[in-house]
Amino acid sequence: MRPFLVYTASRLGLFAVTLGVLYLIGLHNALWLIVTSFVVSGIASYVLLSKQRDAVSEQISKGRRG
Numbered sequence: 251m252r253p254f255l256v257y258t259a260s261r262l263g264l265f266a267v268t269l270g271v272l273y274l275i276g277l278h279n280a281l282w283l284i285v286t287s288f289v290v291s292g293i294a295s296y297v298l299l300s301k302q303r304d305a306v307s308e309q310i311s312k313g314r315r316g
Contacts, residue, residue, distance in 0.1 A: 253305035260299050265291040 269287040277283050 251309075253302065253309050257299060257302040257306045260302055261291070261295050264295050264298070267291075268294070 265287055268291040269283065272283055272287055272290070277286060
């Protein structure tokens, strides 16, 4: 369960940081702020959180095997 929690917390943290940075640089429209933060944090998490994602995948596959 721990790798899943670490990965989820990392994704949420990355989204929050992206949201804050985009707001500070001048993106104040709420819809565009959320959509852009979602896209940017998704791309960043694909690159930055690969180890955590692999750990979650391994945990899921071990759970299915027995």
